[in-house]
Amino acid sequence: MQTPLEQIPKTDKLLNALNLELKTPNPKLLKSLTLEFLDNYRQELLKGGELLDFKSCVKRIIALYQNATQKSLKPLINATGIVVHTNLGRSVFSEEILEEIKPLLTHYNNLEYDVQKGERGERYIHLQRLFKTLLNAEDVLVVNNNAAAVFLILNTFAKGKEVIISRGELIEIGGSFRIPRVMEDSRAILREVGTTNKTHLKDYKDAINENTTILFKAHKSNFAITGFSKEVEFKEIVALAKECNLIDYYDLGSGYFSILDSTFKGFEPSLEVISSLNPSLVSFSGDKLLGGTQAGIIFGKKALIDKLKQNQLLRMLRVDKFTIAALEATLNAYLQGNTKAIPTLQMLLRDKDCLYALAQELAKGIPPCFKAQVIPTKSFSGGGAMPSHYLESFGVAIFKKDLEALNLNESKLEQHLRKSGIIARLENSALILDARTLLEGDLAQIVESFFVLLKEAQCKI
């Protein structure tokens, strides 16, 4: 009789069987996984582990192969009610626009070619006319992200020179972007003025000297100072900069077009309002409230943008055809008033009736034993806009007390949903699915996940 070790299948035999099953596997990866499996299997047998038949061995290696070739990035359902969710890919990109730009990405194109003249062109030109029409901006430049925009601007104009900024605006935002550190790394000299809660125009004035180059305003993005506080409006900073022949620069973080005024007016100035102040330079993200793709968009005075273009750093920070094509098409949708094409706009502009109807439909679909209830909720724009103000919304709540009969609780439910790609929120002993951030097709998937859980729960009872 054969000893267990002698019954371990031969590598070649396994590989032949695996190749038949997997059709066109990566031979190197398959072999290394097979050897790894056999090695572990041998160890297990030596410890008295169970013998596997040939078929089971093949099955296990296939599972290893599938695991190793599985993609890590997956689509998720955002039921948190936070529209621009930093951890969930920020702005959702438009399916309609993706279709529209597909030919540009899968063909050669005129990214840097002037078809009229038959000579080399400039990649940023494709966005110039749009910014002229939408914002009456002299010129525009796009870099990898808004953090890069801040860095490029400081490095171009403030190397070894002073940049004045309010103490209340020395922000840190997610992913450890700290204004003082960015300044240091760009070799600009930080000149902080005012106090944490109050900064006056006079503080800026008093700090100006012959080495000053920029009056910098940064959007606070993720916090608010309330109570006894004052910040200087950008309008005043622009005027002071003009008077003293300095550059005014607003790091706006998340810029929005006035089409979103109904949501943000009174809390944040729109891009149109900022642009009408005739600023030197403004920068904002392409994938926060704009709802496009990751990019740092800089607009303002042509002479200054020309200088930015001459900085060698731009070669390191520049964007490719994906970004330019995505932004051009997104801005074109704005130009044409096609808000339906931009999911971020759609979600931010959803009215109460629509949110209520969505929540109602979801609640109806969920198996009755979960006792899903439609409740008013607080949703957020995210992306560093209106950090202290919520948007009224509706959602579906499932309460802890109603889960007990199923031998569940709200955190087990949250875990189950999360593992099937649905990100919900826990609040006051309830699980909440907010309607504001649900996209087409999400409802059916959520409902299905509840049915799967119900089946599992009932088996356990």
Ligand SMILES: *Cc1c(COP(=O)(O)O)cnc(C)c1O
């Ligand atoms: C978000 C933000 C940034 C960074 O923008 P990214 O596009 O994430 O690089 C910089 N400044 C402010 C004020 C922001 O809100």
